[in-house]
Amino acid sequence: MDDRTGAETGTGVHDLFGASGGGHAPTIDDGTLVGRAADLARLGAFVVEVGDRGGALVLLGDPGVGKTALLGVFAREAEAAGIRVLHTVGVQYRAQTGYGALRQLLTSVADVRSRAGAMPVLAAVADLGHAAVSGRQEAVAAAVVSLFTDLSRERPTVLVLDDAQWLDPASAVVFAHVARALAGVARAGMVCAVRVGDESFFAHGGLPLHELGPLSEAASEELLVRRFPSLAARVRRRLMADAEGNPLALLELPAALTDSQRSAGRALPRRIPLSRRLQAAFASRITMLPAATRHLLLVAALEGSGNLLVVRRAVAGRCDLKHLAPAERVGLVHVDDTTGRLGFRHSLIRSAVVDLSTSDQRRGVHRALAEAWAGVPEQRVWHLAQAAEEPDGQIAALLEETAETGARRGDGPSAVAALVRAADLSPAAAEQARLLAKAAYVGANITGDLREVPRLLEHARRIHPDSDSPAATVAATMYLLNSHGDVDTAHRLLSGAIALQPEPYDLSDPTLLEALSTLLIVCVYGARAGLWADYDAALAKCTSVPDTLRLLRATFADPAHARPSDWDRLDAAVAALADTSDPVRIVRIGTAGAYVDRLGAMAEPLLRTARGGSGGENHFPAIQASFLWGSHAWFTGRWAELRDVVGNGLALCEEFHYPLRSWTGKFVLACVSAACGDFATARSLAEGMDQWGGSRRARAVSCYAAHVKTLLALSRGDFESAYHHACRISPAGTLAPFVGHALWAILDTVEAAARTGRHDKARDHVAAAREAGLDTVSPRLRFVLGACGAMAARNDAEALRRFGEALADEDTQRWPFDHARIRLYYGERLRAGGAPIPARSQLAAAVEGFERLGAAPWARRAREELRACDDHVPRIGALTPQEHRIASLAATGLSNKQIGERLFLSPRTVSSHLYRAFPKLGITSRAGLRDALDGARQ
Numbered sequence: 001m002d003d004r005t006g007a008e009t010g011t012g013v014h015d016l017f018g019a020s021g022g023g024h025a026p027t028i029d030d031g032t033l034v035g036r037a038a039d040l041a042r043l044g045a046f047v048v049e050v051g052d053r054g055g056a057l058v059l060l061g062d063p064g065v066g067k068t069a070l071l072g073v074f075a076r077e078a079e080a081a082g083i084r085v086l087h088t089v090g091v092q093y094r095a096q097t098g099y100g101a102l103r104q105l106l107t108s109v110a111d112v113r114s115r116a117g118a119m120p121v122l123a124a125v126a127d128l129g130h131a132a133v134s135g136r137q138e139a140v141a142a143a144v145v146s147l148f149t150d151l152s153r154e155r156p157t158v159l160v161l162d163d164a165q166w167l168d169p170a171s172a173v174v175f176a177h178v179a180r181a182l183a184g185v186a187r188a189g190m191v192c193a194v195r196v197g198d199e200s201f202f203a204h205g206g207l208p209l210h211e212l213g214p215l216s217e218a219a220s221e222e223l224l225v226r227r228f229p230s231l232a233a234r235v236r237r238r239l240m241a242d243a244e245g246n247p248l249a250l251l252e253l254p255a256a257l258t259d260s261q262r263s264a265g266r267a268l269p270r271r272i273p274l275s276r277r278l279q280a281a282f283a284s285r286i287t288m289l290p291a292a293t294r295h296l297l298l299v300a301a302l303e304g305s306g307n308l309l310v311v312r313r314a315v316a317g318r319c320d321l322k323h324l325a326p327a328e329r330v331g332l333v334h335v336d337d338t339t340g341r342l343g344f345r346h347s348l349i350r351s352a353v354v355d356l357s358t359s360d361q362r363r364g365v366h367r368a369l370a371e372a373w374a375g376v377p378e379q380r381v382w383h384l385a386q387a388a389e390e391p392d393g394q395i396a397a398l399l400e401e402t403a404e405t406g407a408r409r410g411d412g413p414s415a416v417a418a419l420v421r422a423a424d425l426s427p428a429a430a431e432q433a434r435l436l437a438k439a440a441y442v443g444a445n446i447t448g449d450l451r452e453v454p455r456l457l458e459h460a461r462r463i464h465p466d467s468d469s470p471a472a473t474v475a476a477t478m479y480l481l482n483s484h485g486d487v488d489t490a491h492r493l494l495s496g497a498i499a500l501q502p503e504p505y506d507l508s509d510p511t512l513l514e515a516l517s518t519l520l521i522v523c524v525y526g527a528r529a530g531l532w533a534d535y536d537a538a539l540a541k542c543t544s545v546p547d548t549l550r551l552l553r554a555t556f557a558d559p560a561h562a563r564p565s566d567w568d569r570l571d572a573a574v575a576a577l578a579d580t581s582d583p584v585r586i587v588r589i590g591t592a593g594a595y596v597d598r599l600g601a602m603a604e605p606l607l608r609t610a611r612g613g614s615g616g617e618n619h620f621p622a623i624q625a626s627f628l629w630g631s632h633a634w635f636t637g638r639w640a641e642l643r644d645v646v647g648n649g650l651a652l653c654e655e656f657h658y659p660l661r662s663w664t665g666k667f668v669l670a671c672v673s674a675a676c677g678d679f680a681t682a683r684s685l686a687e688g689m690d691q692w693g694g695s696r697r698a699r700a701v702s703c704y705a706a707h708v709k710t711l712l713a714l715s716r717g718d719f720e721s722a723y724h725h726a727c728r729i730s731p732a733g734t735l736a737p738f739v740g741h742a743l744w745a746i747l748d749t750v751e752a753a754a755r756t757g758r759h760d761k762a763r764d765h766v767a768a769a770r771e772a773g774l775d776t777v778s779p780r781l782r783f784v785l786g787a788c789g790a791m792a793a794r795n796d797a798e799a800l801r802r803f804g805e806a807l808a809d810e811d812t813q814r815w816p817f818d819h820a821r822i823r824l825y826y827g828e829r830l831r832a833g834g835a836p837i838p839a840r841s842q843l844a845a846a847v848e849g850f851e852r853l854g855a856a857p858w859a860r861r862a863r864e865e866l867r868a869c870d871d872h873v874p875r876i877g878a879l880t881p882q883e884h885r886i887a888s889l890a891a892t893g894l895s896n897k898q899i900g901e902r903l904f905l906s907p908r909t910v911s912s913h914l915y916r917a918f919p920k921l922g923i924t925s926r927a928g929l930r931d932a933l934d935g936a937r938q
Contacts, residue, residue: 033069034226034247035219042210043074043191047083050189051156056179058164058204059193061212062346063281064248067193070212071160074191084157086112090166090202099125101171102144105159115150119143137170141177145185148178152188161192165200172201179207197331197345198285214245223250233655235261242272244347252278274348274355282352285330292319293326295365297333298357301350302365302386303372306341313372314365363387378402385421393431396422400435404510407442407584412618416443420456433464440475441514444620453479470515473497477518482660486696487526494519495534505542516542516549517588524557525660527699529737532557547573548585551592559595559743560735560772567596567777574601583609583621590628595740597778599632600814606632610645619656623649627664634668635780637816637853639676642668660698663689667704674711675817677856682712703729703741710748715857719906723752733764735772743774743781747818750788751825755906762792783812787822796833803829820849824862827869832882836869843869864903878920884933886913887921891929 046057061067075085088105106116106126116122121143151157161167161175179190194204196211215223220240224231231239231254243249252275274282286294299314300306312321324342327333332349335342344350354362366387373379381398388395399422406415419439423432440456453475460472477490498505498515507513516538523531539545539553551573554566573589580586586605593599599606609625612618626649633642646665653662670685686708693701706728713722726732726749730742746769753762766788769775775785786806793799803826806812812819827842843866850859868881879887889899896907896914903910918924921932 033066033073034223035215036066036070036073039070039210039212040074040077043070044077046191046208046210047078047156047158047189050158051187054152054182054185054188056182056190056192056207058179058207058209059191059212060196060209061193062196062214062246062348064246064252064278064348065212065214066247067195067212068162069247071162071191071193075160078158082155084151084155086157086159088159088161088171090161090163090168090171098168099140099170099174100168101161102140102174103127112147112151115147119147122147137173138177140170141174141181144174144178145181148182148188149185152185156187157189159190161190164192164194164202164204165198167200167202169201172203176203179204199330215247215250216245220245220250223247224254227251228254233651239272242347242351246346246348248281249278249348271351271354274351278348279352279355282349283356285332286349286352286356289326289330289332290323292323294353294356295319296321296323297327297353298361299365299369300333300342301344301353302362302383303369306343308335308340308342310369310372311342314368363389378405382418385425388425391427392425393427396425396431396435399425400438403438403442407510412442412620416452429464433460434469434471436460436463437469437472437475438511441471441478441511444475444478469511470497470501470509471511474511474515474518477522481522481525481696482658487522487531487698490522491519491526491531491534494522495538498534498538503541505538507542507544507546513546513549517552520549520552520557523738524552524740525698525700527703527739527741532738548588548592552588555592555596556594556740558738559740559777560769560774561737564773564776570596570598574598577602577605580605583612583618583625587621587624587628590625594628594631595743597635597780599628600636603629603632607645610649619652620658620661623652623656623658623661623665625649626652627661627668630665630668634671635815635818639672639853642672659692660701663692663701663704667708670704670708671711674708674715675853675855675858677715679712679716682708686712699739700741703739707741707745707748710745710752714748714751715855717861717901717903717905719752719755719900720908722748723756723758726752732758732761733768735768746774746781747784747788747821750791751821754791755909757906757908759792759794762788763794766792779809779811780815780818783809783815783822784818787818787825790829791825796829799829800826800833816849817853817855820846820853820855820858820862823849824858824865827862828865831865831869840866840869879917883913883917883920886910887917887929887933890914890926891933 043057043059046055049055059067059070075087078085086105086109088101088108090101103126105112106122107113113126116126121140125140148157148159159178164172164175167175175190175192179192182188182190192202192204192207194200194202214220217240220243221236224236224239227250235254235257239250239253242253253272255275256272286297289297296311296315296319299311303310303314308321315321324333324335328335331345333342333344344353363386366383370380370383370387373383377398381395381402384395385399399418403415403418403422406412406418416439419435419442423435423439426432426435436456437460440453440460443452443456457472457475473493473496477493480493481487481490494515498512498519501512505512505516507516516535519535519538523535535553539549547569551566551570554562555570570589570593574593577586577589586602586609590599590602590606593602606625606629609618610622610629612622626645630642630646630649633639633645646669650662650665650669653659653665666685666689670682670689673679673685674682686705689701689705689708693699693705706725709725710722710729713719713725723732726745729745729749730736730739732749732753735742746765750762750765753759753765766785769781769785769788775782783806786802790799790802790806793802803822806822807819807826812822823842823846827839827846830836830839830842843862846862847859847866850856850862868885885903886899889902890896890910894902896910899905899910900907914926921929923929923932
């Protein structure tokens with residue numbers, strides 16, 4: 001195992017004793033030992049110490065952390081290396097049997113039994129036909145040391161003593177003496193495993209310790225993947241959080257889940273109950289505590305935060321915090337003197353405390369905690385809900401308020417849990433159905449649990465078949481769009497549900513607001529003017545409209561037709577994002593500013609929201625934030641980070657089944673792939689977009705595909721194809737209504753038009769953008785339109801002036817790919833105009849910019865142009881250097897298209913150069929090129 005699998009590397013026992021078979025830590029097929037190579041290495045190092053001077057090592061760890069499994073592997077490895085390994089173990093509930101563990105050691109191996117039989121003290125202990133044990137325990141210990149000394153003369157001998165905390169008193173005293181006495185007895189040693197915090201007769205104080213800690217996060221995940229490969233990623237994360245690196249918990253907790261919960265994470269319980277084996281691992285220390293202490297622990301476990309003030313209020317009149325002392329002494333809990341908070345040594349101890357209580361005890365504690373939290377409504381209502389034994393409409397209403405508060409601050413999982421519990425406590429079937437539908441739409445739009453939507457909606461329909469609500473329609477629409485439905489069907493469902501609501505529409509109802517927001521997104525994906533009539537009509541019937549809806553309608557849905565006041569409102573909303581933690585608002589304002597370069601001002605909150613998804617929270621906003629930030633990274637040249645952040649978002653899309661949203665992330669990845677020369681990846685992603693978007697009439701996704709194909713063609717010098725793909729987004733010379741993506745494709749459309757000789761179309765496109773006022777909307781658009789005006793210019797003088805003006809602002813370097821492209825265009829124009837020296841500086845800068853980004857095809861193209869600036873290339877007759885290069889390639893038999901691909905020119909441009917070259921060489925066809933060029937050189 002190595003770091004890539006989450007297991008530490010380390011030296012094994014074989015290495016330390018010079019045995020054959022490799023120089024790595026043991027290869028463990030049993031998943032319980034994943035990540036324990038460093039601990040095995042420590043045991044191996046101990047054996048080396050034993051070989052020199054003898055000694056003992058105490059392996060200390062919590063229940064279930066893997067002490068027994070580790071000792072087992074160590075013993076096998078030691079035996080394989082030629083070491084004699086003896087075993088004994090303490091046994092719970094038999095701890096009072098005199099010398100029981102020592103007798104097990106002395107009688108288990110024939111060689112040891114025969115030697116012990118020759119020693120009267122040990123023979124009596126082992127009951128090998130001799131009289132009862134005589135003498136003190138020190139004498140027995142001395143005899144055991146003598147036995148070990150005798151055995152170690154033949155070969156190294158190690159005693160493995162497991163569960164030393166359960167040794168019978170007599171054996172415990174003897175083994176404690178032996179452990180200390182073996183120091184100095186070469187080639188004789190003892191390894192003892194002891195539970196943390198358990199009271200024991202085995203006094204290990206002063207002996208060398210090695211604490212066996214929890215598994216790392218990576219090792220925990222590897223263990224679950226090995227043992228339970230069908231677990232959904234979400235379930236793995238939840239189990240890892242509950243287990244806190246405890247291997248026994250990682251192996252046992254999945255048993256409490258149903259098959260559907262394991263495979264899809266459906267309806268995971270708030271607290272996963274412990275298996276009998278897990279409960280038993282922690283029960284002994286708990287059941288031996290006084291009743292008052294156990295009650296205090298139950299209150300602390302159900303309170304959850306460790307707030308001792310709340311715990312004290314909840315137990316007032318029944319017990320006092322001083323009753324925590326027995327639990328502290330055995331290491332079950334600890335109190336932080338700095339913060340004054342109580343913490344359980346391990347979350348499994350908290351779970352065991354709860355599992356060992358009765359349901360009546362738990363309800364009573366929840367009632368006491370509800371009173372203790374009287375001043376904090378959200379905490380109080382949760383405890384009231386847990387204490388309730390029958391439906392209670394008042395508690396259900398309080399839970400719904402709590403859910404709305406949680407949703408506003410982005411705590412989607414808690415909001416869904418509150419709504420589901422509110423449905424359980426609602427007396428009326430219609431209310432239960434409404435709350436379940438609401439939970440479904442919160443899950444779909446905040447938590448990111450789309451696979452739960454059908455289950456919740458079906459449950460709602462079974463409870464109340466005639467129920468229908470905007471919440472249910474929103475949830476169903478999200479599911480439909482991400483499965484096999486199309487935009488038009490989703491639009492019809494939402495429009496119909498909204499139209500059924502009483503007028504005027506009150507958007508203080510969050511479900512109606514969500515329905516209208518979802519309808520807006522459906523219209524955006526449809527990207528057709530006809531879809532917007534119902535949305536605009538509904539908006540006109542609202543008593544008041546949130547700024548997010550107005551901004552999304554104006555600056556995202558149709559930015560080419562937004563007004564100056566819309567940009568002012570957008571900038572004010574962006575500035576206010578610093579004070580919000582609401583992930584839904586962050587992504588909506590981010591979306592409103594995406595096409596007009598406002599994402600840079602929102603980078604921090606977007607990245608924060610994106611990271612929330614990998615932490616297991618609010619997956620849907622995290623997906624959106626990942627791709628919004630990725631769009632910003634595409635334009636600002638942060639392509640390596642883009643792959644990471646967008647990759648995480650796509651992983652969430654895959655896990656939670658959001659194919660519709662995935663295309664935005666795949667679009668920016670495809671753009672980077674096209675620019676960097678990974679044409680196969682870019683083409684595959686674009687074809688996937690075309691197929692998915694076309695079958696669902698999601699024109700926005702088809703526009704993504706067209707843009708990627710445009711970039712692909714430009715990167716390969718196929719300008720004719722680039723032009724036709726760009727016109728699929730919006731015909732050259734127009735900015736199609738409700739196609740916001742056209743703003744991201746302006747530079748590509750103008751370049752493709754200009755390079756294919758469609759200069760009128762290029763000028764028309766620039767004019768349409770300027771007429772829409774886009775040159776005043778953002779610095780990047782102003783820069784891009786300045787350069788587009790240069791490419792579409794009617795003469796060289798105008799073109800060079802415009803290029804110079806566009807590049808004069810140093811801020812243009814904030815967009816390195818666009819900046820390098822425009823330097824390339826400027827350099828080409830300078831060189832073609834007979835100014836190779838200034839052309840060189842522009843082209844060299846373009847090469848540097850493209851290489852820094854990894855945009856290999858563009859860097860090659862810029863280098864080709866830079867070489868063409870070499871004024872040492874002789875003119876062949878009246879041919880220009882470019883005409884000579886094209887004529888030479890044509891003389892080898894290459895077609896105009898092949899020459900264009902090599903020199904990053906359009907076939908039409910190649911044809912124009914040849915048309916001018918032929919009369920200069922005195923020929924009329926390609927057939928005479930070779931002879932004409934040879935003659936011109938002589």
